[in-house]
Amino acid sequence: xxxxxxxxxxxxxxxxxxxxxxxxxxxxxxxxxxxxxxxxxxxxxxxxxxxxxxxxxxxxxxxxxxxxxxxxxxxxxxxxxxxxxxxxxxxxxxxxxxxxxxxxxxxxxxxxxxxxxxxxxxxxxxxxxxxxxxxxxxxxxxxxxxxxxxxxxxxxxxxxxxxxxxxxxxxxxxxxxxxxxxxxxxxxxxxxxxxxxxxxxxxxxxxxxxxxxxxxxxxxxxxxxxxxxxxxxxxxxxxxxxxxxxxxxxxxxxxxxxxxxxxxxxxxxxxxxxxxxxxxxxxxxxxxxxxxxxxxxxxxxxxxxxxxxxxxxxxxxxxxxxxxxxxxxxxxxxxxxxxxxxxxxxxxxxxxxxxxxxxxxxxxxxxxxxxxxx
Numbered sequence: 279x280x281x282x283x284x285x286x287x288x289x290x291x292x293x294x295x296x297x298x299x300x301x302x303x304x305x306x307x308x309x310x311x312x313x314x315x316x317x318x319x320x321x322x323x324x325x326x327x328x329x330x331x332x333x334x335x336x337x338x339x340x341x342x343x344x345x346x347x348x349x350x351x352x353x354x355x356x357x358x359x360x361x362x363x364x365x366x367x368x369x370x371x372x373x374x375x376x377x378x379x380x381x382x383x384x385x386x387x388x389x390x391x392x393x394x395x396x397x398x399x400x401x402x403x404x405x406x407x408x409x410x411x412x413x414x415x416x417x418x419x420x421x422x423x424x425x426x427x428x429x430x431x432x433x434x435x436x437x438x439x440x441x442x443x444x445x446x447x448x449x450x451x452x453x454x455x456x457x458x459x460x461x462x463x464x465x466x467x468x469x470x471x472x473x474x475x476x477x478x479x480x481x482x483x484x485x486x487x488x489x490x491x492x493x494x495x496x497x498x499x500x501x502x503x504x505x506x507x508x509x510x511x512x513x514x515x516x517x518x519x520x521x522x523x524x525x526x527x528x529x530x531x532x533x534x535x536x537x538x539x540x541x542x543x544x545x546x547x548x549x550x551x552x553x554x555x556x557x558x559x560x561x562x563x564x565x566x567x568x569x570x571x572x573x574x575x576x577x578x579x580x581x582x583x584x585x586x587x588x589x590x591x592x593x594x595x596x597x598x599x600x601x602x603x604x605x606x607x608x609x610x611x612x613x614x615x616x617x618x619x620x621x622x623x624x625x626x627x628x629x630x631x632x633x634x635x636x637x638x639x640x641x642x643x644x645x646x647x648x649x650x651x652x
Contacts, residue, residue, distance in 0.1 A: 310435075310438075310439060310442075310584060311438045311439055311441070311442040312568070312581045312582070312583065313442060313445050313446070313532065313581065313583070313596075313601075314438060314441050314442045314445060314603075316530075316581070316598055317598055317601045317602055317603060317637070318603055322602075322603075323602050323603035323604060323605060324602060324603075324604050324605075324638075325604075325605050325606075325607045325613060326369070326604060326605070326606055326607065327606070327607055328606065329368055329369050329463060329606050329634065330366055330367060330368045330369070330452060330463075331366075331367055331604070331638075332364045332365065332366050332367070333364070333365050333367060333638060333640075334362060334363070334364050334365075335362065335363045335364075335365065335641045335642070335643075336360055336361070336362050337360050337361040337362070365474065365642075366452065367465070367466060367604065367636050367637075367638060368450070368451075368452050368453070368463045368464070368465060368466075368636055369463065369465065369604060369605065369606045369634040369635055369636040370444065370448070370462075370463050370464055370465040370634065370635060370636055371462070371463065371632075371633075371634050372437055372440065372441065372631075372632070372633050372634070372635060373630060373631070373632050374433050374436065374437050374630065374631045375433075375619055375628060375629070375630040375631075376426065376429045376430050376433050376628065376629055376630070376631075377619065377626045377627065377628030377629075378425065378426050378429065378626060378627060378628070379625055379626050380625050380626065380627065381625075382425060383425070383426060383627060385425075426627070430616075430629065430631075433631060434631060437631055439584075439587070441635065442583075442584075442587050443586075443587045444464070444465050444467055445465075445467055445468065445637055446467050446468055446469055446532075446583070446587055446588065446589055446594075447467045447469055447470075447587075447589055448464050448465040448466050448467030448470065448637075449464060449466075449467065449470050450464055450465065450466045450470060451463060451464040465635070465636040465637055466636070466637065466639065467637075468594055468596060468639060468645060468647075469589045469592060469594075469647065471489065471639050471642055471645070472489035472490065472491065472594070472642055472645050472646065472647045473489060473491070473647070474488055474489050474642045488642055488643060489642030489643060489645060489646070489647070490515070490518045490519060490522055490524075490642075490643060490645065490646040490647070491518075491646070491647045491648075491649050492511065492514050492515040492518050492646055492647070492648045492649065493649055493650055494507065494508075494511045494648055494649060494650045494651050495649075495650035500649065500650060502650070503650075503652075504591060504650040504651060504652040505650070505651070505652055506537075506540040506651070506652045507533065507537040507540050507541060507593055507648065507651050508540070508541070508544055509541065509544060509573070511593075511648055511651075512531060512571065512573055512595075512648070513573050513574050513575065515595050515646045515648050516529075516573050516574070516575040516576075516578075516595065516646075517575065518646055519575075519595065519644075519645075519646050520575060522643045523643070524597065524643055524644045524645075524646075525597070525599075525644065526575075526576070526578075526597060527597055527599035527600070528579070528597055528598040528599040529578040529579065529595055529596065529597050529598075530568065530578060530579035530580065530581050530595070530596055530597075530598055531571050531578055531579065531580050531581070531593065531594070531595050532581045532583050532588070532593060532594040532595075532596060533580065533581070533582060533583065533588075533593045534582070534583060534584075534585045534588040534593075535582055535584075535585060536585065537593055537651060538580075538582055541556065541571075542556070555571070555572040556569050556570070556571055556572070556580065557569060557570040557572065557577075568580055568581055578595065579598075591649065591650060591651050591652075592647055592648065592649055592651060593647075593648040593651050594645065594646065594647055594648065595645065595646045595648070596639075596645050597640065597644045597645060599640075600638075600639060600640025600641070600644050601637060601638070601639050601640065602637065602638050603635060603636075603637055604635065604636045604637060604638050605633060605634065605635050606634035606635075608632075608634070611632075613633055613634075613635075614631070614632075614633040614635075615631075615632060615633070616629050616630065616631055616632075617629065617630050617632055618630075
């Protein structure tokens with residue numbers, strides 16, 4: 279935790295006021311939170327003095343047939359008013375606490391810092407209490423210099439992983455109709471964001487304001503059985519993005535570990551008609567080492583997302599250049615900060631990590647969901 283900006287290394291963390299946790303949020307999860315780490319490191323995010331904001335999307339000026347030719351002295355052949363849409367985003371409250379008894383804070387010299395017993399393995403609850411494990415022939419444990427700092431770091435890691443979950447799965451709620459103090463706001467996640475007015479791989483006329491969805495099922499329309507992810511599916515999704523005029527500035531393919539194994543199996547199988555390849559760990563995005571996937575439409579990055587975070591049955595091609603974290607600034611505190619929790623009555627010391635955060639994804643048409651992946 280010494281890397282936290284503003285942390286005094288000579289003072290225990292439980293005795294400090296820390297108002298700058300934003301950088302730690304982006305890096306603490308590392309390879310386990312690749313999307314958060316990458317977009318935070320790339321774009322840094324933006325700060326608001328509100329809990330919601332709007333993002334305007336214009337349609338693309340596509341040429342779908344031979345344009346009309348103007349005549350001398352004639353009227354305009356077309357009035358070029360373009361469609362626009364305004365999508366609303368919100369920041370979501372993330373609030374996690376850590377507490378510990380004064381005795382636990384003082385017991386840094388104990389060989390086993392928890393409750394001594396006949397159990398060789400004990401599990402800390404992070405608050406000075408323990409749960410006994412299996413009884414073994416050996417006894418002992420490893421004390422840590424600052425148990426509270428350990429628990430704070432683990433809480434920060436858990437918070438980062440929860441943010442990563444909402445980056446993919448958030449379903450959006452503005453909380454506008456809830457009773458004050460009881461409502462909850464939920465940020466957009468890419469799974470629901472890309473579904474806005476979505477363009478499917480079996481749709482002839484594309485909605486220029488919508489996201490893109492490539493059907494990977496046997497029928498190619500979402501009605502058939504799901505199939506394993508293949509390089510053909512990735513190429514089909516890339517074609518859909520090109521058809522939607524997506525800029526593809528920094529696209530990455532997000533897959534689960536199982537989906538990566540399926541792609542690797544296809545490579546090992548030696549199919550001469552294969553439409554891609556994987557180059558291991560040959561690029562670095564904001565400190566995250568990622569692979570490269572070669573497609574007929576160019577090379578894109580590859581991120582492996584934890585299966586407990588990745589939406590079931592889906593893979594995604596996301597353009598990182600248009601994704602950024604967004605924070606509500608709390609006056610006097612900042613964006614991601616630690617505050618004291620009054621626990622003196624319970625002979626404990628406590629702190630809470632607090633932030634209000636959302637994410638902006640740019641136009642839905644810049645991303646693609648690969649659906650019906652077995």
